[in-house]
Amino acid sequence: MPELPEVETVRKGLNQTTLNQPIVGADVLLDSAIAHPCPVEFIAQINNTTINHWYRRGKYLLAQLQAPSQPSNPIFTSKDPIETQTSDGGWLGVHLRMTGQLLWCTSDQSLPKHTRVRLFLPEERELRFVDQRTFGKIWLVPPHLAVMDVISGLRELGPEPLSDEFSPEYLATKLRRSQRPIKTALLDQSILAGLGNIYADEALFLARIQPTTPSCRLSPDQLNRLYTHIVAVLQQAIADGGTTIRNFLNVQGVNGNYGSHAWVYQRGGKPCRVCQTPITKIKLSGRGTHFCPMCQPQLNCDLP
Known part of the structure; x- marks a missing residue:
């Protein structure tokens, strides 16, 4: 299972590749990969949103989304924990679990056998969620809800090992x-x-x-x-x-x-x-x- 360093590595890579680009479409190839909402609503609601920034909490990846026609406005500060934040565009949450991968690809690259979700971005690029064991999950948190209202596992997490809370x-x-x-x-x-x-x-x-x-x-x-x-x-x-x-x-x-x-x-x-x-x-x-x-x-x- 990817642990903190692996998830942090993915987070950094996502911030280098996916920011400030509209999500122009999505495809769900395995319905159970979407923990919330249903796949049809997930595709409809994520369309035309833009990723402002990726964050990590424990082994969770969390992307703050910008609603269409809204200015980019990342809202975290060092004193505001992820669990209490809301966003006008909602949030995209990912847990890789045992075998999950998020891969930044060109659309003409062959599709891996265990691809579960595809997010389409401009210039023929896409973000693919690949998961052989199918334990990984993706959430779309509606606008104006805190992440922990939908991703309940966040409520159970202790402090981050690299934070001032840990001693x-x-x-x-x-x-x-x-x-x-x-x-x-x-x-x-x-x-x-x-x-x-x-x-x-x-x-x-x-x-x-x-x-x-x-x-x-x-x-x-x-x-x-x-x-x-x-x-x-x-x-x-x-x-x-x-x-x-x-x-x-x-x-x-x-x-x-x-x-x-x-x-x-x-x-x-x-x-x-x-x-x-x-x-x-x-x-x-x-x-x-x-x-x-x-x-x-x-x-x-x-x-x-």
């Missing part, structure tokens, strides 16, 4: 009474929005914390390290364009590069990059989890 103190408050393994807690989107399996494994390795450690047993020093490495890993992954394991592509169809130098993720049985001990892979709360049994939780490994 070691925040982690301490959220985890101090939790018996859940720390890896499981980090995947809870109500605690931290956007963090997923790949980067939880990576941050825990760099913080020298065993993924199965009960959350409430983390020391202040461990919480500080964990905070630092969550932020650093996400920033590095964004700089690398995310991670491609199977399906992730940016809007130009290019793979992400982070996976080529991942510390532990998808490296089960391979030697640790620090101590050469084989990386262990286990199932934890139903998710594949990777760690080094020597470096985690030992405190004396020479890690960056």
Whole structure:
């Protein structure tokens, strides 16, 4: 599933390719890809709107739409959370889920087998939603409604890991009474929005914390390290364009590069990059989890 760095990579690409161009038509090839409204209304309502800007909240992509004949007027400020905003042109919301892709194409490019929705733009360009597993969803939020009134999952999200709301103190408050393994807690989107399996494994390795450690047993020093490495890993992954394991592509169809130098993720049985001990892979709360049994939780490994 695309995580925060992958979704942020897509967001940046969409802002480089799709802004200030009218959507001159749409085609829904799989009705279930449209979560709201019905496909016929989706096509009618999105026609002739213009994308002012793409935003990200957790793993959601959100485009502020401009109504026909209305001036461009992005309305977010740093103090206005996405969930409370309305827009004269409504909002386009996308969740890629496991295998979703948004691809910026010319209209003469062959249609991928699993194309679910097409948005047509000027100069024979289009934005295609491709999704092999069909779990991804698209919403069209009507004008003058807040995004969270239609996309209910936004109500459940915790703070962004790269925001001022996230801190070691925040982690301490959220985890101090939790018996859940720390890896499981980090995947809870109500605690931290956007963090997923790949980067939880990576941050825990760099913080020298065993993924199965009960959350409430983390020391202040461990919480500080964990905070630092969550932020650093996400920033590095964004700089690398995310991670491609199977399906992730940016809007130009290019793979992400982070996976080529991942510390532990998808490296089960391979030697640790620090101590050469084989990386262990286990199932934890139903998710594949990777760690080094020597470096985690030992405190004396020479890690960056």
